[in-house]
Amino acid sequence: MSDDASGGELRAHTVRLELVDEPGELLNALEPIADNGGNLLSIFHERGSLTPRGHIPVEVDLECLPHQLDAIVADLRESGVNVIRAGTERYGEEVTVLLVGHVVETDFSETLSTIESDAAASVVDVSLSAPNGTSDVSSARLRLATEPGKTGEVTEAVREVAERKDLQVVEPLTELEGSA
């Protein structure tokens, strides 16, 4: 790990790409990473499986600074590579939940910090909607990042804190997405 004056810390990221099945495509996709100072960690090239459009899914793990990731993704897109997702790999999976009830009055910031500490999760994004004021029933959408395979623990932690604060949790039905 190294610090950089331009801000942010060096982090591992997973970038998911879809490549056309043509010679040179993979190399074409890797160049922008090196060109922008990214450090390639691993490539998972699923040659056997195809997306519905007949593309090959590729997962690239790389290490770089936040602004470098933006440049890499921009360059990839410019060179015609289909970028499906570019996220922070430290937290490989994300789970979105809703909290409903007296979200604000029950110390929202304590709710968030409890979830983070109890479940080794990181709150990536929070949206709050309190159309009738913060003292009435309101809703919050939390996007939580966690390590692969830990989403169950995260929802469990959310449920616990919600129960203590008499909030209703709307959990995702995540295991359903994908296969059909």
Place this chain on the structure above:
Amino acid sequence: MKLAILGAGAVGRSVAELAGEYGHEVAALADSTSAAVDPGGIDVERALAEKAQTGRVGAAAPEDALGTEYDALVEATPTTLGDAQPGFGHVRTALERDRNVVLANKGPVAERYDELRELERESAGSVRFEATVGGAIPVLSTIESYDPATITAARGVLNGTANFVLSRMAAEGLGYEHVLAEAQDLGVAEADPSFDVDGTDAALKCVILANVLGTGNYSLADAEVEGIDELPGSALELAAEDGRTIRLIGEATPEGVRVGPRLVPENGTLAVTGTRNIVQLETEHAGRLNLSGRGAGGPETATAVLADVNRLE
């Protein structure tokens, strides 16, 4: 077949009306206070006209319907919880007389499944209950024909009223109370919609699914149930901002029975709109099976009842 129909609500009435079309005769039709009984076949139209006029379907007492000659008892009285009476008693009487039973009433199969199966084992008659899960959608017969052992889980949207409310709230940005009142005006929600919106109705259906898929012995008390009656419109808005929506999802998995509002992809398979229902079956060898259609309503549920009657032959 000769049918004795108990219950003259939307479902019982529709079964009586459609029975002839399916080649069956109605030997008796009873509501909670009266009955029309004729082993040679009652005049359904007249009985229903009389009920509309006088509030009674005929001159006989309700017990007479249960005692007359019939091949299959159609139990379409309102679903009751706990001991599932009087429905369970009706089923017992019919089975002890070695008659077949077709249930539209969820109580006996959700609350006393094992006892019901025990009674069936001792009887020459058999029990069918397609209409109890998903209305017109052939959920249970599909499971039966695939073999329950090859289905690992079932989940879906099993209450049309709750689904109507959620899809309307999401589409129009309206509040729960407003949409519920609208649903009542449209006849989509009953005057007392509590079982629909608090998740009980969907839970009963999931308990039945769990009983059929597993070893039985589930009842409503084993289900984890949450309703949609506390959801503000803001929750649906936040879900929509993220490309998702909320549906009341019921699950019957090896881990148990669970019903509650869940986030699902906005354009996903489970995000059916209006009063439509959907059931997903997870099969061992054939991936996922989606069955959707009308999950409630008189003629719809009667269709499932009469399909069961046909399977008895």
